[in-house]
Amino acid sequence: MLLRTEELEDxxxxxxxxxxxxxxxxKGGEPGEVALLEQLYACDEYIQQFxxxxxxxxxxxxxxxxxxxxxxGDVPLLGLGPIAVDPEFQxxxxxxxxxxxxxxxxxxAGERGIILLGHTTYYPRFGYVPAIPAGIIPSDVSWxxxxxxxxxxxxxxxxxxFIYAAPFGV
Ligand SMILES: CC(C)(COP(=O)(O)OP(=O)(O)OC[C@H]1O[C@@H](n2cnc3c(N)ncnc32)[C@H](O)[C@@H]1OP(=O)(O)O)[C@@H](O)C(=O)NCCC(=O)NCCS
Numbered sequence: 399m400l401l402r403t404e405e406l407e408d409x410x411x412x413x414x415x416x417x418x419x420x421x422x423x424x425k426g427g428e429p430g431e432v433a434l435l436e437q438l439y440a441c442d443e444y445i446q447q448f449x450x451x452x453x454x455x456x457x458x459x460x461x462x463x464x465x466x467x468x469x470x471g472d473v474p475l476l477g478l479g480p481i482a483v484d485p486e487f488q489x490x491x492x493x494x495x496x497x498x499x500x501x502x503x504x505x506x507a508g509e510r511g512i513i514l515l516g517h518t519t520y521y522p523r524f525g526y527v528p529a530i531p532a533g534i535i536p537s538d539v540s541w542x543x544x545x546x547x548x549x550x551x552x553x554x555x556x557x558x559x560f561i562y563a564a565p566f567g568v
Pocket of ligand 1: 481482490491494495516519
């Protein structure tokens with residue numbers, strides 16, 4: 399498996415993969431994550447090096463994106479998502495490899511932390527902890543422990559109200 403930064407010509411394949419990965423969570427039609435991704439590519443908070451694809455035999459089988467988010471409007475953090483692995487390739491460690499790659503890239507870039515909303519049984523194995531008890535407050539507190547944070551390097555996580563990139567609307 400190869401991990402590399404997403405390029406413009408990858409986007410149709412990424413859309414197909416995301417549609418497949420989220421299909422069973424969508425109530426028919428195209429999963430909302432496909433349109434969300436298009437908006438993320440186009441927004442000011444898009445950062446190309448934090449959009450990463452996983453390839454097996456030249457086929458895109460996984461993708462993760464993290465975009466700029468803000469604490470209290472002025473402290474930058476990364477907001478991760480969506481992440482998707484082709485259903486035929488799930489359970490082989492590709493999701494984990496994508497998460498580790500984003501973490502390593504974020505540390506190298508001097509980022510302080512990564513925020514995500516996700517499954518409480520999956521992300522803790524990659525070091526994510528509930529964000530609200532750590533003092534990072536989402537716009538919807540009902541997210542509870544699904545709202546998670548990863549501290550990067552030796553920098554303490556700052557506290558405050560977190561707002562995702564504009565296309566998320568939260
Ligand atoms: C979540 C996802 C990215 C994980 O990718 P992956 O390559 O299958 O993950 P890995 O191989 O690194 O890890 C597999 C482990 O994740 C667990 N896992 C996968 N999806 C999970 C979920 N929805 N909730 C909890 N655990 C999950 C598997 O049970 C497996 O656990 P095990 O190692 O104890 O057997 C992938 O399943 C996916 O694309 N799902 C559909 C889209 C989605 O839900 N994205 C995340 C939105 S928060």
